Amino acid sequence: MNGNYNKKNSDREERLDFIRAIVAEDNRSGKWGGRVITRFPPEPNGYLHIGHAKSICLNFSIAAENKDGRCHLRFDDTNPCKEELEYVESIMADVRWLGWDWGEHLYYASDYFEQMYEYAVRLIKAGKAYVCDLTGEQIRQYRGTLTEQGKNSPYRDRSIEENLDLFERMRAGEFPDGSRTLRAKIDMASANLNMRDPVMYRILHASHHRTGDKWCIYPMYDWAHGLEDSVEGITHSICTLEFENHRPLYDWFLDQLGVHHPRQIEFARLNLSYTVMSKRKLLQLVQRGLVNGWDDPRMPTISGMRRRGYSPAAIREFCRLIGVNKFNSTVDIALLEHCVRQDLNRNSPRVMAVLRPLKVVIDNYPQDKVEQLEAINNPEDPAAGTRLVPFSRELYIERDDFMEEPPKKFYRLAPGREVRLRYAYFVTCKEAVKNPDGEIIELHCNYDPATRGGDAPDGRKVKSTLHWVSAPHSLSAQVRLYDHLFTKENPDDVANDADFTSNLDQNSLKVINNCRIEPSQANAEPLSRYQFERLGYFCVDPDSTADRLIFNRTVTLRDTWAKIQKAQHKQKT
RNA sequence: UGGGGAAUAGUGUAACGGUAGCACGACUGACUCUGGAUCAGUUAGUCAAGGUUCGAAUCCUUGUUCCCCAGCCA
Numbered sequence: 001m002n003g004n005y006n007k008k009n010s011d012r013e014e015r016l017d018f019i020r021a022i023v024a025e026d027n028r029s030g031k032w033g034g035r036v037i038t039r040f041p042p043e044p045n046g047y048l049h050i051g052h053a054k055s056i057c058l059n060f061s062i063a064a065e066n067k068d069g070r071c072h073l074r075f076d077d078t079n080p081c082k083e084e085l086e087y088v089e090s091i092m093a094d095v096r097w098l099g100w101d102w103g104e105h106l107y108y109a110s111d112y113f114e115q116m117y118e119y120a121v122r123l124i125k126a127g128k129a130y131v132c133d134l135t136g137e138q139i140r141q142y143r144g145t146l147t148e149q150g151k152n153s154p155y156r157d158r159s160i161e162e163n164l165d166l167f168e169r170m171r172a173g174e175f176p177d178g179s180r181t182l183r184a185k186i187d188m189a190s191a192n193l194n195m196r197d198p199v200m201y202r203i204l205h206a207s208h209h210r211t212g213d214k215w216c217i218y219p220m221y222d223w224a225h226g227l228e229d230s231v232e233g234i235t236h237s238i239c240t241l242e243f244e245n246h247r248p249l250y251d252w253f254l255d256q257l258g259v260h261h262p263r264q265i266e267f268a269r270l271n272l273s274y275t276v277m278s279k280r281k282l283l284q285l286v287q288r289g290l291v292n293g294w295d296d297p298r299m300p301t302i303s304g305m306r307r308r309g310y311s312p313a314a315i316r317e318f319c320r321l322i323g324v325n326k327f328n329s330t331v332d333i334a335l336l337e338h339c340v341r342q343d344l345n346r347n348s349p350r351v352m353a354v355l356r357p358l359k360v361v362i363d364n365y366p367q368d369k370v371e372q373l374e375a376i377n378n379p380e381d382p383a384a385g386t387r388l389v390p391f392s393r394e395l396y397i398e399r400d401d402f403m404e405e406p407p408k409k410f411y412r413l414a415p416g417r418e419v420r421l422r423y424a425y426f427v428t429c430k431e432a433v434k435n436p437d438g439e440i441i442e443l444h445c446n447y448d449p450a451t452r453g454g455d456a457p458d459g460r461k462v463k464s465t466l467h468w469v470s471a472p473h474s475l476s477a478q479v480r481l482y483d484h485l486f487t488k489e490n491p492d493d494v495a496n497d498a499d500f501t502s503n504l505d506q507n508s509l510k511v512i513n514n515c516r517i518e519p520s521q522a523n524a525e526p527l528s529r530y531q532f533e534r535l536g537y538f539c540v541d542p543d544s545t546a547d548r549l550i551f552n553r554t555v556t557l558r559d560t561w562a563k564i565q566k567a568q569h570k571q572k573t
Numbered sequence: 574u575g576g577g578g579a580a581u582a583g584u585g586u587a588a589c590g591g592u593a594g595c596a597c598g599a600c601u602g603a604c605u606c607u608g609g610a611u612c613a614g615u616u617a618g619u620c621a622a623g624g625u626u627c628g629a630a631u632c633c634u635u636g637u638u639c640c641c642c643a644g645c646c647a
Contacts, residue, residue: 015587015595043647079646136645145643147575181645191576193643202645221647245577245642266578268640273584321596323586327579328640335585335597345610380610411608420606454606465606534607560608 017324019265023062023236026263032235036069038062039234040095041076041109041225044087044209046279047294048094048302050315050336051270057319058267059238060100072232073102077110078224080208088209090294094302099312109219109228110210116219116227117171119257120182120200124163128256129200130156131166132183139181142188143196150188150196170203173216177203184223186252194249198222226250226262234262240269241326270322271330274484275300276491276500290501291485297552298485298508308482309529309539309554310336314343333484337555344529344537344554349377349384352422352467353517353532353551355479357396359471360443362427365393370470373453375423389518391424394471396516398534401466402443404432409564411463413443420465422533426451467533474516477549479538481510515551522546529554 016024026032038059042052063071073095077083095102123129132155134142144150158166167182169175182201190196200223205216219227229237237250244266254261271277276285277300285291285299294301297308305315318339322331352375371391378384397413406414413419418428425447433442450457454465485491485508491500517532524530526542536556544550 017586021589041647045647076647082646139645140643143643145575148643149575150643178645193576196643199645204645218645220645225647241578242641243647247577268579321585325579325586329585332584332597338597341609350607376606379607409608422606462606464608467607531607531609534609536609557607557609562608564608 018326019058019236019238019267019324020062020065022263022265023066026235027066034067035233035235036063036066037072037233037235038069038238039072039074039229039232041074041228042091043076043079043082044084044091045079045082046087046283047090049277049279049282050272050300050302050305050318051277052094053098053302053315054270054319054322054324055238055240056095056098056100057316058324061320062236062238070105071100071102072105072107072234074107074228074232075109076221076225076228077108077208077210078219078221080204080206080211080218083209085209090303094306097306097312098302099316105232107228107232108210109224110208112224112228112231113211113215113219115231116224119227119259120167120219120223121164123184123200123256124167124182125160126256127160127185129182129184130158130163131170132156132181132197132199133179134181136178139199143193144188146193149190152188153183153197156185156197167201170201170217171215173205175203177205179203182217184249184253186249192245192248194222194246195252198249222246222249223253226254226264227257227259229262230254230257230260233260237262237264239264239266241266241328266326267324268326268328271328272300272336273330273333273489274486274491275333276486281500284501285485288501290504297480297482306527307539307542308552309344309527309537310340311343311347311529313347314340317343330490340537340555341558344531346380347378348529348531348537350375350379350533351518351521351530352389352469353477353479353515353521353535353538354396354398354467354469354474355512355515355532355535356399357469357514357516358399358402358440358443360395360397360427360445360468362393362395362447363430363444364446367393369393370473371452373423387520389423389520390470390473391421392470392472395421395468396471396474397421397443397466397468402429402432402440404440407568409568410561412466413464418448418462420451420454420462421447421468422465423454424452424468425449425454426456426462467535469516469518471516473519475519475522475549476513477515477517477521477551479512479515479551479553480541481512481553483508483510517549517551521549524549531557 040056040059060071063069132153181199183197186195188196199220201217204218247264250264295303295307318336372388373391374386375389401412413429420426427445427447429445431444432440435441486503487505488503491503524540526540529539532538537554538551539554541550541552
C-alpha cells in the first residue's frame with residue numbers, strides 16, 4: 001500500500017508526456033550513451049506560426065531538460081523551387097524571439113548534398129536503388145492504389161553499372177527536368193504506399209538559395225531527412241503525425257546504409273479554435289489581401305503574435321500547458337489568451353488611456369491648476385515603482401463609463417452619482433450636456449478636495465473607480481482593436497460551395513483614432529507592452545512614432561460587466 | 574474492399590490493474606482605488622457492448638467513430 005502511494009506521488013511530480021517518457025527510458029537504459037539531441041527542421045518556405053511554436057518548444061525544452069542536451073536548428077532546404085532566404089531569416093528571428101538558442105548548431109540540409117549523393121551511390125552499388133525513366137504520370141500509374149498493389153517499373157532491373165552511369169549523368173545535367181528519377185528498390189506490393197519504390201532524387205534545373213546552380217538533382221524528403229538526422233547525431237527525431245506512415249521508410253534507408261539511426265517519434269500538430277494553421281491557407285490570406293501581411297496581428301504567425309503584443313513567455317507557457325499527444329485536437333484559443341493575460345498581468349506596466357473620450361469638466365476645480373498625482377506602475381510588482389500623472393479641470397473619461405439612465409448593476413458614473421477617478425478624486429456628476437442630436441458631449445462634475453489620491457477621510461465608499469486622462473496633457477493615439485480572425489470555432493466549417501474565407505470576421509479589426517493617452521507614453525518604444533487600466537493589454541505598433549502613436553490591443557481584460565450586459569441583452573430578447 | 578494511427582468533463586491533458594486528478598471555460602460567493610488581479614466554491618468525463626479480475630480508463634474480444642497515406646512537396 002505504502003509503496004503504491006509513493007509511486008503515485010513521484011509519478012505525479014514527473015508528469016511525463018509520452019515523448020519525454022521515451023527520452024527518460026532511453027536515458028535510463030543508456031540507449032544513446034546519455035545523449036539527447038533533438039532538432040527543429042523547418043522548410044524555409046513560409047513564416048512560422050503557433051503550431052511551429054509547439055514543435056519548437058517541445059524540441060528545445062526536451063534538450064534543455066537533459067544534461068548536455070541540445071537542439072539543432074536545421075533548414076530542410078531540399079526544394080529550391082519553394083524556398084527563399086527571406087524565410088530563413090524570419091524563422092531564425094522567430095525562434096530567437098521565442099527565447100531559444102541553438103548555439104553553434106545551425107545547419108542546412110543543402111550542406112549535406114554531397115554526402116547524400118555518396119550515400120545514394122552506395123545504395124545503387126548495393127542494388128537497392130535504380131534510375132527510373134518513367135514519367136511522373138507513369139510512376140503514379142505503376143504505384144497502384146490504396147487497395148491494389150503496384151507493379152514494378154520496367155527500369156527496375158537495370159545493371160548496377162548502368163544505374164551508376166545514369167545517376168552520374170543526372171547529376172551532370174545531361175537530362176531535362178522530370179525525365180528520370182533515382183528510386184529506392186523496395187517493394188511495389190507493400191501496403192504502405194511510401195515503400196513502393198519511392199523517389200529519392202528528381203531532376204530540377206533550378207537555382208537554390210544557398211547552393212546556386214551547383215546541383216540539378218535534389219533529394220526528396222524521405223531520403224534526405226533521415227540522413228540529415230543521422231549526420232547530426234540526432235537521437236530523437238520528433239515530427240508530426242502525418243509522417244507516421246513514413247517511418248518505415250525512414251528506418252529502411254538508415255538500416256540499408258548502416259549509419260547512426262535516430263528514433264522518429266510522431267505527435268499531433270496543434271489546432272487552435274477561431275483560426276487556421278495551414279501554410280497554404282495563411283498564404284492565401286496574405287496573397288488575397290484579406291489580412292495586412294504575415295505579421296498582421298490577427299495572424300497566428302509568430303511575427304503576427306509578436307506585433308499583437310503576445311509575450312514569448314506566454315507562448316512558451318501555452319505550449320507547455322497544451323501537452324503533447326498522438327491524436328488530433330483543437331485547443332480553445334481562450335487558453336492562449338489566458339496565458340497572455342497571466343504573463344502580462346504580472347509584467348506589464350499600467351497606464352491610463354481613454355479609447356472613446358467623453359469630456360468632463362470639474363466645475364469646482366480651479367481654472368489653471370494642475371496637480372501631479374502619484375500612480376502605481378504595477379500593483380503586481382512593487383519594484384515597478386510609481387509615476388506622476390497630471391490632473392486638471394478638464395478631463396476625458398471613457399464614454400462607456402457614463403450612462404444617463406444606468407441599468408441594474410451599472411456602477412459607473414451617472415447623473416448625481418459619485419465615483420472615484422483612479423489615483424485622483426471622488427467626483428459627482430452634476431449635468432450631462434447634449435448636442436442637438438441628443439448625444440451627450442460633455443459632463444459637468446464636482447470634485448471633493450478631501451479625497452485627493454482617491455481615499456475618502458470620512459470612510460465613504462464609491463461603487464466604482466474610473467480611468468481618466470487630463471484633456472490638455474493627454475496625447476492623441478490610434479488604437480487598433482483586434483478580435484478573432486474567424487467567426488466560427490472551426491473556420492473550415494463552411495457551406496458546400498464556400499471556402500474558409502467565407503467565415504472571416506469582417507469586424508476582426510477596428511481602428512479607433514483620437515484616443516487619448518497619458519503623457520508618460522510620449523516616447524513609448526515600439527513593441528513595448530502595457531496594460532491600459534480597465535481595458536486590456538496593448539502593444540506599441542512598430543509603425544508608431546512620437547508624432548503618431550499607434551497601439552495594438554493584445555487582449556482585453558476579463559470583463560465582468562460585459563458579461564452582465566450580454567446576459568441582460570439576452571433577457572430582453 | 575488496403576495499410577498506419579487514435580478515442581478520458583464544453584476544451585486541453587493526467588492516472589501505466591488499486592480513491593478518475595489538473596488546467597482553461599462556465600457559474601456562485603468573498604475581497605478589491607482596475608467590474609482587473611487574488612481567494613473560496615459549484616459544474617461536468619473514461620466511445621459502445623461483452624469478458625478476465627477481489628478490483629479495469631488501463632488487460633482480452635467484438636463493434637463504432639475520427640485522423641493520415643495513391644507529389645518527381647515537406
